[in-house]
Amino acid sequence: MGKTALIDDAVAGAADLEVLRLVGIESEMQLGFAGLHQLLIPFLDDVEALPAPQMRALNAAFGISDGYTPETFLISLATLTLLSDAATRRPLLIVVDDAQWWDQESAEVLGIVARRLYADRVGLLVAVRDPSDHRVPLDELSSITIRPLSERASVDLLESTVARPIADNVRDRILAAALGNPLALLELTER
Numbered sequence: 001m002g003k004t005a006l007i008d009d010a011v012a013g014a015a016d017l018e019v020l021r022l023v024g025i026e027s028e029m030q031l032g033f034a035g036l037h038q039l040l041i042p043f044l045d046d047v048e049a050l051p052a053p054q055m056r057a058l059n060a061a062f063g064i065s066d067g068y069t070p071e072t073f074l075i076s077l078a079t080l081t082l083l084s085d086a087a088t089r090r091p092l093l094i095v096v097d098d099a100q101w102w103d104q105e106s107a108e109v110l111g112i113v114a115r116r117l118y119a120d121r122v123g124l125l126v127a128v129r130d131p132s133d134h135r136v137p138l139d140e141l142s143s144i145t146i147r148p149l150s151e152r153a154s155v156d157l158l159e160s161t162v163a164r165p166i167a168d169n170v171r172d173r174i175l176a177a178a179l180g181n182p183l184a185l186l187e188l189t190e191r
Helices: 003-012 034-049 052-061 072-089 104-114 151-161 168-178 182-189
Strands: 018-023 092-097 122-126
Touching (some): 072 092
């Protein structure tokens, strides 16, 4: 529905922030903490500075240590600590596109962390494709639902992307197939 284009626009406006951009990967949905690992790779050198319970939990989640079953809340606190510490050096914007493909464990940590970003210099922008059978636990957080374009806006976008006039019957078929989805409108005109 154009969510990636909206993310690109938000990132372009965040020049004064350190931007950490992530994309959910469907093939990693069954790998516990794979999304979280992707998020924290830039901060793994700082894990040793975490409070001991947080460090143990994060190390166990990432398979660095064994013999310890990590608690989701401690992993979340470790994540929040790493991100907050990084943001003291430069404000941080974390962008997760296609979050519906994140593994459930990472998605739960993301939700817990997001609800605790009060005074930290950390922003979080998460895009989820709808409909999705995989629920990203971001309850109680601000959200925006991107609706399909109106017919007039769809026609305007379509006409702005083609070099010559389009026959009415061709235009109507493209509009019917795209259902107001800006990405579909752009892709259908490339054919």
